[in-house]
Amino acid sequence: MDSMFSRRKSRHILDLNIVPILDMFISVIFFLLLSTSFIALTKNTLPPSSTVTVSGADQKAPISPKLILKRSGGNLQLKISWQGERPGNNIVTLEPSAVEHDPGLLIEKAHGMLMKFKEQFPEEKTLRIGLSAEMEYQKLVSLMDAARDLIPDAVLISYEEANVPE
Amino acid sequence: MFFNRRERREILVLNVIPLIDISAMIIIFLVMGSVFGETSILIPPGVFLPKSNNKEQLLNAPQVTISKGKVTFTLIKEELAIEDFSAVGTLPKISQLKAQIKNYISKLPKEDLKQGVVLNIVATKTEKYKNLFDVLKVFRESGFQSILFLSQGN
Numbered sequence: 001m002d003s004m005f006s007r008r009k010s011r012h013i014l015d016l017n018i019v020p021i022l023d024m025f026i027s028v029i030f031f032l033l034l035s036t037s038f039i040a041l042t043k044n045t046l047p048p049s050s051t052v053t054v055s056g057a058d059q060k061a062p063i064s065p066k067l068i069l070k071r072s073g074g075n076l077q078l079k080i081s082w083q084g085e086r087p088g089n090n091i092v093t094l095e096p097s098a099v100e101h102d103p104g105l106l107i108e109k110a111h112g113m114l115m116k117f118k119e120q121f122p123e124e125k126t127l128r129i130g131l132s133a134e135m136e137y138q139k140l141v142s143l144m145d146a147a148r149d150l151i152p153d154a155v156l157i158s159y160e161e162a163n164v165p166e
Numbered sequence: 167m168f169f170n171r172r173e174r175r176e177i178l179v180l181n182v183i184p185l186i187d188i189s190a191m192i193i194i195f196l197v198m199g200s201v202f203g204e205t206s207i208l209i210p211p212g213v214f215l216p217k218s219n220n221k222e223q224l225l226n227a228p229q230v231t232i233s234k235g236k237v238t239f240t241l242i243k244e245e246l247a248i249e250d251f252s253a254v255g256t257l258p259k260i261s262q263l264k265a266q267i268k269n270y271i272s273k274l275p276k277e278d279l280k281q282g283v284v285l286n287i288v289a290t291k292t293e294k295y296k297n298l299f300d301v302l303k304v305f306r307e308s309g310f311q312s313i314l315f316l317s318q319g320n
Binding site for chain 1: 185219294
C-alpha cells in the first residue's frame with residue numbers, strides 16, 4: 001500500500017551547462033570586434049618595368065605621355081604632354097583648397113584629360129606619372145585611379161623631372 | 167482530493183540553440199573578414215592609408231612601411247631614416263639593405279619569380295612624393311619588380 005504512493009525516483013538527466021560556453025562566445029566576439037579593422041584594403045600596382053625593341057626604321061616615334069602634377073604659383077597644375085609625330089599637351093589648373101575639400105575632383109579632372117588623350121591615341125598603354133617633391137601620396141593614388149581604366153601601365157617619374165619647366 | 171496532483175507550472179525555457187548558432191556564425195564571419203586572415207599586412211598605428219576606388223585583392227609580399235620619417239622593411243629588424251634613402255651617394259646602410267634584398271630574391275622559388283618580385287608599400291596618405299620616390303628607387307634597384315601601393319578602398 002505504501003509503495004502505491006511512493007514517488008518514482010526521478011531520472012537524473014544530464015544537463016549540459018551551456019552558460020560558460022555562451023560567456024566564452026560573447027568574450028570571443030568582443031575580442032574579435034575590437035581587434036578587427038573594418039577597412040577594405042586594396043592596392044594600386046606599379047607593374048614591372050619593361051623594354052621595347054624597335055627593329056624597323058619605319059617604326060613611329062614613341063608618344064611617351066606624361067601626366068604631371070605640380071604647384072604653379074598658388075595653384076595646382078595638372079598637365080598631360082606627349083611626344084611623337086603630333087606632340088601636344090593639355091593643362092588644367094586646380095585650386096588646392098578645392099582638391100583638399102573634394103578628393104574626387106583631381107580624379108575627375110585627370111580622367112577627363114586622359115579620355116581626350118585616349119581618343120587621339122587609343123593604342124597607348126603606358127603612362128608616366130610624376131609629381132613635384134612636396135605633393136602628397138594621396139594625390140599619386142588619385143592619379144593612378146584616374147588612369148587605371150584608360151592607360152593600365154603606370155611608370156613613376158622623379159620629382160626632379162616633374163619640376164622641369166617645359 | 168489528496169491525491170490530485172497540482173497542475174504543473176510551465177517553466178519558461180529560453181531556447182539558446184539559435185543564439186549559439188548565431189554566435190558561431192559571427193565568429194566565423196569575423197575571422198574570415200579580418201585583415202590578418204588573408205594577408206600578413208601590418209598597418210602601424212598613426213598610418214592613414216590613401217583612399218582608392220580600386221578593388222584589387224591584396225597579395226602577400228614583403229612590406230615596406232614609411233611612417234614618421236622612418237622606413238621599416240619586414241625582412242630586416244633595423245629601422246632606417248628616410249634621409250638615408252635620399253642621401254647623395256649610397257650610404258653603407260643602404261648598400262647593406264640592397265645586398266640583403268638581393269640575397270632574399272636569389273632564394274625565392276622559381277614559381278614565385280614567374281609572377282614577378284612583388285613589394286607592398288604602406289605609407290600614410292600625407293607622405294611626400296619625394297620620400298616615397300626615393301625609397302621606391304632603392305627597392306626597385308635592388309630587384310623588386312612590381313610595387314603595390316596599399317590603399318583603403320572606398
